[in-house]
Amino acid sequence: MSARTETVPEITAYRSVPEFARGRIKDIRVRWALEEIGQLYRTRLIGGIFGEKAPAYLADQPFGQVPVYKEGDLTLFETGSILIHIGEADERLLPRDxxxxxxxxxxxxxxxxxxxxxxxxxxxxxxxxxxxxxxxxxxxxxxxxxxxxxxxxxxxxxxxxxxxxxxxxxxxxxxxxxxxxxxxxxxxxxxxxxxxxxxxxxPAFQKAMAAHLADCTVGEPLPA
Amino acid sequence: MSARTETVPEITAYRSVPEFARGRIKDIRVRWALEEIGQLYRTRLIGGIFGEKAPAYLADQPFGQVPVYKEGDLTLFETGSILIHIGEADERLLPRDxxxxxxxxxxxxxxxxxxxxxxxxxxxxxxxxxxxxxxxxxxxxxxxxxxxxxxxxxxxxxxxxxxxxxxxxxxxxxxxxxxxxxxxxxxxxxxxxxxxxxxxxxPAFQKAMAAHLADCTVGEPLPA
Missing domain, CATH: 1.20.1050.10 (Glutathione S-transferase Yfyf (Class Pi); Chain A, domain 2)
Structure with missing residues (x-):
């Protein structure tokens, strides 16, 4: 039925954001897709929306956003691109015809x-x-x-x-x-x-949101 | 080299738009991609940005925008989706690896x-x-x-x-x-x-823009 990957993928998410943004970050969309097909994943937390991004992070995600998706030697940015990739492995997310x-x-x-x-x-x-x-x-x-x-x-x-x-x-x-x-x-x-x-x-949305909220605290100040 | 389609695809474009929009409509992106790979296409003109859209058009393009892309019995909307499809047939637009x-x-x-x-x-x-x-x-x-x-x-x-x-x-x-x-x-x-x-x-951009400008006149009034 599904072609589940052997390699557990990793996504990035923010450790801390301003209050208005918690529960509204795009890692939720990728977590949701992965939960829909029962795909385990790891999370790597990075600072916040407005903080400096390391050059190595910008090489993976030119705009410094989350999530970055890594699976083996494949690195993707932009949730839309990540969702097409995840969907191509499982027709519950993306039809094959x-x-x-x-x-x-x-x-x-x-x-x-x-x-x-x-x-x-x-x-x-x-x-x-x-x-x-x-x-x-x-x-x-x-x-x-x-x-x-x-x-x-x-x-x-x-x-x-x-x-x-x-x-x-x-x-x-x-x-x-x-x-x-x-x-x-x-x-x-x-x-x-x-x-x-x-x-x-x-249920997949609820698991995704719970995981997002567990990872992401409120605390980052708004930029001046 | 390229897997050119036997069926000549059709795109929709506006017949007339307000002055600020001419030369800035998204059919240009699809024309550009098709010109890059030397793919012939047909154009079907529809009214303008703000005019009423026929129910049959909205069934193909829920937001009433252009372009709609038709190739055989495949109908796509949104330029991003259309470009992925065109790219998948030709690695000059989308790598295979x-x-x-x-x-x-x-x-x-x-x-x-x-x-x-x-x-x-x-x-x-x-x-x-x-x-x-x-x-x-x-x-x-x-x-x-x-x-x-x-x-x-x-x-x-x-x-x-x-x-x-x-x-x-x-x-x-x-x-x-x-x-x-x-x-x-x-x-x-x-x-x-x-x-x-x-x-x-x-050259592909220039051909695309020339074809867009030939199809699309200035004339549609701005909505009140």
Whole structure:
């Protein structure tokens, strides 16, 4: 059924982050995928989001982010790339037929490039703009882009459980992206709210989140 | 050398867009990849960015964007997904060995999720905020995120021609993402400026852009 790797893979994660970021870091997506297929993994902790990164770390992850994924002599960065690799070894995450595989990867990239950026813009403006006189205007300008994407997504999902007939890496990323959207953004779309809840109900998500929270403390200060 | 497909693929593109968007639509990335490997393709034009999309179109592309890619009975959406598919047929775009393939896909996803969103946020705020009293504050808050990613990218690229030893789908997306960054953002990094110029100098890019411009007129009004 699954082609489980003999080599136990290693991922990196942050040891400490600011409060708003705990539970919202991308190692969760990779832990989730690995838990879905029962793949053991090791975690290597590095400082925090804003701390200096060692040159050796930047050689593996040019942007200093987490996770880096190592399996034997293979090193990958970016969760999307890591999830394609993990999925290719197990059809519970990524169908083997060209059509099913294509749809799952298309959805995953859609989550990363057509949905997450619009949601992330609102998060960044909200965090950086607290108490400023520009926040309301900027949010009003940026919010329609996120709303439009969520409306389209809600329409595409309809009353299905997952984006396609079967759960895939597309759902891991999309559900995690939506999990970080504000309740206000999701409120008009009860099917998206239910979709996020369905993702969070999966035992693999819960194990992934528990492992993330056990590794990652609150403590890193925000940069000046 | 290359496993060229017998079926001529079809992509969708916009017939008409607002002035700021012409030359900056994502069909260019797919045309570029196809030109790099000498793959003929057909173009199917649809209305514009903001126009209503037919239900049949939304079934292929849930967000109503371009391009949709069709090859035989395979339909893909999202340029990242399409480029992986095109690359898998030709090692001039995507190495076949696991390491090279992994790095190329990691870079492509980095362009889509770790670089483009930060640049796109500045574009959106600038377009929507012209003449408002909130624009300067919002740009000041959002710009450091884009600057940090470009600094990291510049450091990773160093004095190489491409992100890895050989040109790949990672370079197609990264160079096109940077092409849409402001001159001010790129100015501190002469290697990134040269990297974009190197991408634009490739005959395949020039053919792709010419075909895009021939198909896509300026005319669609901005939504109210």
């Amino acid at each position: 060209a059509k099913g595989r294509g749809r799952a990867i298309s959805w995953m990239i859609a989550a990363l490039n057509s949905v997450e950026p619009m949601i992330q813009t609102l998060v960044v403006l909200t965090v950086k703009g607290q108490g400023t006189d520009w926040l309301a205007g900027a949010i009003e300008a940026a919010k329609p882009f996120a709303e439009e994407r969520l409306s389209r997504l809600s329409q595409a999902l309809g009353d299905r459980d997952w984006l396609e007939d079967h759960f895939s890496i597309g759902d891991i990323v999309m559900a995690d992206v939506l999990r970080n959207a504000s309740a206000e953004l999701l409120a008009p779309h009860s099917n998206l709210t239910a979709y996020v809840a369905r993702g969070k109900d999966r | 696991a390491k090279g393939r992994g790095r190329a896909i990691s870079w492509m996803i980095a362009a889509l999720n770790s670089v483009e969103p930060m640049i796109q946020t500045l574009v959106v705020l600038t377009v929507k905020g012209q003449g408002t009293d909130w624009l300067a504050g919002a740009i000041e808050a959002a710009k450091p995120f884009a600057e940090e990613r470009l600094s990291r990218l510049s450091q990773a690229l160093g004095d190489r021609d491409w992100l890895e030893d050989h040109f790949s789908i990672g370079d197609i997306v990264m160079a096109d993402v940077l092409r849409n960054a402001s001159a001010e953002l790129l100015a501190p990094h002469s290697n990134l400026t040269a990297y974009v110029a190197r991408g634009k100098d490739r």
